[in-house]
Amino acid sequence: MIYLIAIIILIIIAWYLSHKIELHSEVKYSSTTLDRPFFYGLISIFIWPIYFISFFITATVVIPLLMVLPPKRMLPIARFFSYFILFSSGVHLITIGREKVNPDETYLWIFNHQSFLDSFIFVAVANQFVVTTGAAYQFKLPIWGFIMKRWGAIPIERNNIRQAYRSFQKAKDVLLNGSSIQILPEGKRTLDGKLGKFKNGPFRLAIDANVPIVPIGIKGAYEIKKRTDWRFRPGRVTATIGNPIHPQEYAEMSAKELSIYMRDIIKKMIK
Numbered sequence: 001m002i003y004l005i006a007i008i009i010l011i012i013i014a015w016y017l018s019h020k021i022e023l024h025s026e027v028k029y030s031s032t033t034l035d036r037p038f039f040y041g042l043i044s045i046f047i048w049p050i051y052f053i054s055f056f057i058t059a060t061v062v063i064p065l066l067m068v069l070p071p072k073r074m075l076p077i078a079r080f081f082s083y084f085i086l087f088s089s090g091v092h093l094i095t096i097g098r099e100k101v102n103p104d105e106t107y108l109w110i111f112n113h114q115s116f117l118d119s120f121i122f123v124a125v126a127n128q129f130v131v132t133t134g135a136a137y138q139f140k141l142p143i144w145g146f147i148m149k150r151w152g153a154i155p156i157e158r159n160n161i162r163q164a165y166r167s168f169q170k171a172k173d174v175l176l177n178g179s180s181i182q183i184l185p186e187g188k189r190t191l192d193g194k195l196g197k198f199k200n201g202p203f204r205l206a207i208d209a210n211v212p213i214v215p216i217g218i219k220g221a222y223e224i225k226k227r228t229d230w231r232f233r234p235g236r237v238t239a240t241i242g243n244p245i246h247p248q249e250y251a252e253m254s255a256k257e258l259s260i261y262m263r264d265i266i267k268k269m270i271k
Helices: 002-023 038-068 071-088 118-125 136-140 144-151 161-176 201-209 255-269
Strands: 091-096 108-111 130-135 154-156 180-182 213-219 235-241
Touching: 038 071, 038 144, 071 091, 071 118, 071 144, 091 118, 108 118, 108 201, 108 255, 118 130, 118 213, 118 235, 130 136, 130 144, 130 161, 136 144, 136 154, 154 161, 161 180, 161 201, 201 255, 213 255
Parallel strands: 091 235, 108 180, 108 213, 130 154, 130 180
Antiparallel strands: 213 235
């Protein structure tokens, strides 16, 4: 009986956490479920509890280790549990092009933002330790926020230009010190599956730090878990790593021109 109550409490907390991540947006929207058969609703009734349990198993192992180990030492463990959570969510992840990236070099990693599962997809795909970034509100969430802080992630304040500038300065320092950074150039997840406009900030960062940019095209994550639908549709996600774009290739570009150039690259990768 005690175990059952504990599981119920954990599921409630996990639901709250996922709900906050899933629905936090300055733009209001309504759910669209016309393109999801009732069958996937039944499947999702089973997937959600499995996802919650896998997340808490992961947190139970990862949090104590982050207390005693530096994040760089945690990469193999983080990758294993990312695959574990993705598998529990019905994701069959296929990675293409990992050999294009030298794990000893410093990069700015970017990818299209399709689902709340993207963070786990990225950790599973990247072949080096990367300092991640995330919306500032995520750092205030229970469990998830603690993990992000211990990982060394950098909060990005969307609605505060001064704070956002400070965050990019911190990211620049990380790059200049030899650690890679991951930034989502769209700023937020897609609502309709289409690739959004890229912001200039990440590419100004690349220019200032003089580092190669690694594009990743993620395809299939939106179909598995839309932001506007509570249901999962298990399936395949393909993460294609493109050739790093070195500074000499964008030396004559402005941040805006580089953002358009990189968006075109990722757009071709996900078609």
